[in-house]
Amino acid sequence: MRDRGRGAWPWLLQRVSALALLILVVTHLWIEHFMHLGQTITYHGVAARLMHAAYDAVDYALLIVVVYHALNGFRSVLFDRIAAPALQRLTTGLLWLVGIATVVLGGDILSAFLDGRAWFYL
Amino acid sequence: MDDTVQLDIQRFNPETGDEPYWQTFDVPVSPGDPVLAALMRVREEQDGSLAFRASCRSGICGSDGMVINGWPRLACKTQVADARDAHGMIRIQPLFNLACLKDLVVDQTPFWDKFRAVFPWLMPDTYEPEPEKERRMTMEPDDFQLLSKASDCIFCQICFAACPIVGLDQEFLGPQALIKAYRFEADPRDEGTPTRAPVLDDPEGVWRCRTIFNCTEACPKGIPITRGIQVLKRAMVQEELRR
Amino acid sequence: MGQRSYRIRTIYRTGTVAWLLHRLSGLLILAYLYFHLIVLSSVVWPGGPRAFDRVVASLTTPPFIVADLALFAIILYHALNGVRLLILDLGWGLNRQRPLFWSAVILGAVALFCAALMMAPLAVRR
Numbered sequence: 001m002r003d004r005g006r007g008a009w010p011w012l013l014q015r016v017s018a019l020a021l022l023i024l025v026v027t028h029l030w031i032e033h034f035m036h037l038g039q040t041i042t043y044h045g046v047a048a049r050l051m052h053a054a055y056d057a058v059d060y061a062l063l064i065v066v067v068y069h070a071l072n073g074f075r076s077v078l079f080d081r082i083a084a085p086a087l088q089r090l091t092t093g094l095l096w097l098v099g100i101a102t103v104v105l106g107g108d109i110l111s112a113f114l115d116g117r118a119w120f121y122l
Numbered sequence: 123m124d125d126t127v128q129l130d131i132q133r134f135n136p137e138t139g140d141e142p143y144w145q146t147f148d149v150p151v152s153p154g155d156p157v158l159a160a161l162m163r164v165r166e167e168q169d170g171s172l173a174f175r176a177s178c179r180s181g182i183c184g185s186d187g188m189v190i191n192g193w194p195r196l197a198c199k200t201q202v203a204d205a206r207d208a209h210g211m212i213r214i215q216p217l218f219n220l221a222c223l224k225d226l227v228v229d230q231t232p233f234w235d236k237f238r239a240v241f242p243w244l245m246p247d248t249y250e251p252e253p254e255k256e257r258r259m260t261m262e263p264d265d266f267q268l269l270s271k272a273s274d275c276i277f278c279q280i281c282f283a284a285c286p287i288v289g290l291d292q293e294f295l296g297p298q299a300l301i302k303a304y305r306f307e308a309d310p311r312d313e314g315t316p317t318r319a320p321v322l323d324d325p326e327g328v329w330r331c332r333t334i335f336n337c338t339e340a341c342p343k344g345i346p347i348t349r350g351i352q353v354l355k356r357a358m359v360q361e362e363l364r365r
Numbered sequence: 366m367g368q369r370s371y372r373i374r375t376i377y378r379t380g381t382v383a384w385l386l387h388r389l390s391g392l393l394i395l396a397y398l399y400f401h402l403i404v405l406s407s408v409v410w411p412g413g414p415r416a417f418d419r420v421v422a423s424l425t426t427p428p429f430i431v432a433d434l435a436l437f438a439i440i441l442y443h444a445l446n447g448v449r450l451l452i453l454d455l456g457w458g459l460n461r462q463r464p465l466f467w468s469a470v471i472l473g474a475v476a477l478f479c480a481a482l483m484m485a486p487l488a489v490r491r
Binding site: 073 | 388391392394395398399402405406408409410411413414415417418421422425440444447448451454483484486487
């Protein structure tokens with residue numbers, strides 16, 4: 001028999017993260033694009049904008065929530081064709097690894113703007 | 123007979139093993155004839171080898187589900203006059219998402235396996251003493267209305283054929299099994315939730331439903347299937363939060 | 366028993382189209398998310414901030430501004446149909462899924478038109 005609760009949490013969190021994204025994406029687009037529409041985008045301009053703690057809080061939150069929502073949604077697409085429980089668990093595990101790597105990369109990029117020096121360089 | 127209809131029927135003969143092919147029959151019809159009557163006339167007067175399921179001819183047995191003009195319907199509940207196009211033609215195919223055995227007859231095995239998987243019977247609490255008060259029908263009228271509709275299912279497999287997810291994912295329980303599970307989950311006499319939850323709260327259970335509504339729109343008994351599945355999803359979330 | 370013929374079909378109706386578009390837009394946004402991160406990661410490439418400025422300058426040319434608008438349309442659809450799905454998941458509007466879908470489409474078209482008006486000067490000026 002399959003374990004219980006193998007679907008309720010991903011389903012619920014997909015909806016909760018969707019709701020959060022509605023706010024975060026609108027804020028992100030507004031701050032990063034529409035507020036300075038037409039200006040040339042440069043490293044220094046972005047870094048100056050991210051001096052506001054509220055702005056980089058939005059970007060950190062967006063990074064984590066969007067990666068969860070995107071990969072959880074992708075998992076749901078994959079599961080339409082992957083039915084064996086063992087393969088489903090493997091897929092979930094791999095997507096977690098991809099997600100964590102993506103958040104680390106995103107955090108590294110943000111730190112390059114915020115601290116002037118990234119955690120690591122590629 | 124004052125009129126003729128052209129039936130374009132998808133044929134398949136398992137003995138030759140050839141690919142399915144289309145065959146056209148010109149059939150005389152009377153006003154008020156359902157598609158099933160025209161099919162029966164073909165079998166009696168033109169081609170005795172035409173295979174299709176039918177029994178009661180009045181939308182109760184659920185045998186004659188087939189795809190008429192690209193949408194699954196009961197042949198006995200579909201009027202020739204409504205189904206024929208401008209050229210007087212009707213296209214008929216076997217139900218989607220099930221393997222074709224011969225002509226319009228499909229292999230129903232996956233459908234029944236999934237139906238059986240949700241424990242589709244009333245499970246009263248065997249340890250509970252006989253109730254002092256009558257426990258039956260202690261539901262809100264609206265909830266009872268939905269439960270009552272859900273028990274109208276005639277197992278015609280039309281929702282199963284209409285659901286694109288069933289076509290995509292062979293393991294998905296499908297709309298009929300889920301609305302049957304709902305019918306017992308919503309019953310106040312039933313205590314079967316712990317038994318059914320592992321099947322319903324599973325990637326191949328309620329969560330595979332993407333609220334596409336084909337099942338609800340196709341159901342010949344007008345059962346609000348999607349609504350029932352949505353209630354089940356919220357019930358499964360509550361089960362999980364309570365744990 | 367003879368050979369079987371499998372028939373697996375998708376039926377294109379409002380709900381199916383809404384679902385397929387939601388899936389398609391979701392996958393495109395997923396692809397964009399990684400494109401976006403790769404572009405931004407130029408800041409941690411050997412060239413550092415200067416590499417970033419160079420990459421971003423090449424991406425703010427008119428063809429990319431039109432692509433931005435297309436991306437905005439895709440995100441709008443995913444967001445607005447997502448709101449429709451949230452409403453349906455709360456158990457509301459289950460008899461009105463088609464009007465809900467068309468409301469999302471119309472609302473999205475209006476928002477897209479406004480964004481196009483805002484962005485048009487950028488694509489023309491350069």
